[in-house]
Amino acid sequence: MGDFLAQHLPNAGRVILSQISSGSKIPLAGVLLLGLPYDASSGAIYAVVIFFMGLITSWEDAATNNPIFAEIVPVKSRTSIYALDRSFETMLASFAPPIVGLLAEKTYGYKLGDGIRNDDPKINQENAASLAKALYTAVAIPMALCCFIYSFLYCTYPRDRERAKMDSLIASEIQNIEMESSELVTIYSQLRQFDPEYLDGEFESDVTVGERSLVRK
Structure with missing residues (x-):
């Protein structure tokens, strides 16, 4: 799909696709974490949402990042750039678990220990809702920021590609x-x-x- 859009929109096709991919994570994650009922009978609906989320939200690397790197980065530096991209993304992802835990406990009222019965259905449901809100916050804000950052490629990508061709x-x-x-x-x-x-x-x-x-x- 990235190649198809790049043929018809050379300067913007891949960027548009990456913004669709990153932007679609926000509503899909909202449906998955906040919209669906906490009910075992809703397993089929969860499976459908997870399927489309995995299908649509995984386009950035394969359709945008890697092809653009291959176009604008010199061959001798390409391996280093790929490694830097992977390490930077992994480093940022490592902050997600503690951030989710802090948000769930400090912001959304997740209840821990100290006399609270773990088998209380009401408390467990409230904790699940708190954790879902924290997870959604940890997904929505970075994805909105990612979608915004991709917008800069509309200006820089055509110029960098032409310069790489000239070099x-x-x-x-x-x-x-x-x-x-x-x-x-x-x-x-x-x-x-x-x-x-x-x-x-x-x-x-x-x-x-x-x-x-x-x-x-």
Whole structure:
């Protein structure tokens, strides 16, 4: 899907898809955590919501991040950028469990121990609701921020992509010139064995011109 949108909207297709993916997590997580009843008979509905959530909300890396990195990052730096992206995302994700715990206990009234019966259905249901609200907060705010940050790519991505194409073209031209100059020098050194006096006057000037053009590049 990312490739399809990139063909029709080269400057915005992948960004739009990533915003759809990250933005859809907010309502789907709301339905899953806050909208559905806490009832064992609702298992089929939970399964449907989880299926669509897993299907739609996993497009950022495969359809946007990795392809854009492949387009704008030089080959020699690509491995480092991929590793940095993974490590940065994992580092941020590691803060989620303690944040959810603090939100559930301090903000949404999750009740812990100290004489509270763990088998009390009412308290368990209240704790489940508190935990669901904390989880939703930990999902909705980062996803809204993520969707907003992707908006900057509308300005930076086209410019970075064109610059990467230009750098690749320049590197290719330099490589071609170096190969041509190397071949010219090799031919000159081979032919000089047969007629050195003629080549000193004619062929050497061609080599000099090729080397000068390489220096100017």
